[in-house]
Amino acid sequence: MQEKALMSAHQHNHNKCIEDALDLAGEICAARDTRFTPLRRQVLELVWGGHNPVTAYELLDMLSKTGKKRVAPPTVYRALDFLIEEGFVHRLESLNAFVGCPDPESQHQGHFLICRDCRTVNEIGDKKLAGQIAAAAEAQGYTCENSMLEIMGQCADCQSR
Numbered sequence: 001m002q003e004k005a006l007m008s009a010h011q012h013n014h015n016k017c018i019e020d021a022l023d024l025a026g027e028i029c030a031a032r033d034t035r036f037t038p039l040r041r042q043v044l045e046l047v048w049g050g051h052n053p054v055t056a057y058e059l060l061d062m063l064s065k066t067g068k069k070r071v072a073p074p075t076v077y078r079a080l081d082f083l084i085e086e087g088f089v090h091r092l093e094s095l096n097a098f099v100g101c102p103d104p105e106s107q108h109q110g111h112f113l114i115c116r117d118c119r120t121v122n123e124i125g126d127k128k129l130a131g132q133i134a135a136a137a138e139a140q141g142y143t144c145e146n147s148m149l150e151i152m153g154q155c156a157d158c159q160s161r
Contacts, residue, residue, distance in 0.1 A: 018048045021100055025088050028104060034086060039071070043079040044100065047089055052119040053097030056080060092121070094150045099123070109147040115155035122155075 025044055029036035046062050047054055054062075056076050063071045080098060083089040087104040091097075092112060099121045101110070111124040130147060137144040 018045060021048045021088070021102075024104065025083075025086070028086065028088075032086070034082075037079075039075065040079045040082055042066075043076065044083055044088055047083070047098050048100040051099070051121060053092050053095050053099050053114075053121055055095075055097045059098075090123070090148075092150060093148060094152070095119075109149075111147075111149040112151065113155075114150055114152050115158055116152050117154055117158040120155050120157070124149075 022041060022045055026036050043059060046059055059076050060071060060073060084091060087101055089098050090101050090110040092099060102123060103125055109130060111129055113122040133147045134144045
């Protein structure tokens, strides 16, 4: 996986970021012959709406404000399950929340830096790190099934405040 990271919204054109993520998801779904339904697209757009993690219930609240028909929690969870399965979204276990994946074409485990103050998330796309984690697990007699890594700290912006 190429080194890619989510960036705070003021460091790039965020509308283009969202548009690119949605376009890529549409292309990948077409190539895989999977259904990128309007609801799945809308959920993905809301997840990408900020670089802060969003919970399923926050998504439900945002969806209810769109004025369209009410969406039940299981429907949102099914959309999130699809987006995770296709690699478009990662679930942050420590926060029980979701973030968009900047590299959905690459099969990888997520490694994340999470700011404890502003909740900005940066995904670390480093194959070497993934290899080191797998090697450390193997050295302890483990077979690595999921090497999700979430590091809580303080981002540069919050440190400078």
